[in-house]
Amino acid sequence: MRAVVLEKIDGDYQLVLKDIAIPLPLKGEVLVRIQCVGVNRQDLVDSLSLLIKKYDVGSAIGQEICGTISDVGEDCSHGFQLGDQVIAHIPCGAYAEFVVVDERLLLKAPFGTLPMAPLAAVPFAYMAAYHAAFQIGRIQYGDLVLVHAAGGSVGLALIHLLRDRGI
Numbered sequence: 001m002r003a004v005v006l007e008k009i010d011g012d013y014q015l016v017l018k019d020i021a022i023p024l025p026l027k028g029e030v031l032v033r034i035q036c037v038g039v040n041r042q043d044l045v046d047s048l049s050l051l052i053k054k055y056d057v058g059s060a061i062g063q064e065i066c067g068t069i070s071d072v073g074e075d076c077s078h079g080f081q082l083g084d085q086v087i088a089h090i091p092c093g094a095y096a097e098f099v100v101v102d103e104r105l106l107l108k109a110p111f112g113t114l115p116m117a118p119l120a121a122v123p124f125a126y127m128a129a130y131h132a133a134f135q136i137g138r139i140q141y142g143d144l145v146l147v148h149a150a151g152g153s154v155g156l157a158l159i160h161l162l163r164d165r166g167i
Contacts, residue, residue, distance in 0.1 A: 003096030025073030038064030062094025
């Protein structure tokens with residue numbers, strides 16, 4: 001499979017498109033064929049300077065996925081089956097054709113409500129925006145909200161969520 005991986009070339013760390021082996025799911029894991037990935041600010045920060053602290057050399061980067069389950073490991077108990085369409089926010093490995101994911105990190109994708117590409121932004125951006133606005137901030141209809149950093153993934157998601165609720 002192809003993946004964007006961290007490599008050390010001539011003493012410098014670089015992102016390289018490379019062919020690597022398709023991973024196999026272990027106990028409690030599933031293999032997801034990635035169809036879309038989310039790209040957010042953290043990915044950009046990681047790719048510019050902080051990769052060495054977070055990723056091992058040779059590992060794929062990226063954290064948000066939308067895809068289809070193509071294999072299920074032993075002892076999976078959350079009811080996922082081959083062909084299920086899922087979304088997830090994972091520690092790393094999203095910039096690849098396949099990734100192994102702990103089944104506890106997966107959500108069945110709400111297909112039919114959104115095209116595939118926007119669903120890749122749901123695991124981090126939309127969940128973070130929803131949590132901040134409605135669970136922590138308890139924003140309600142009639143409230144006035146100022147969104148800082150509205151050009152980022154969470155800020156844009158927050159604007160969409162607020163607009164959809166008439167705020």
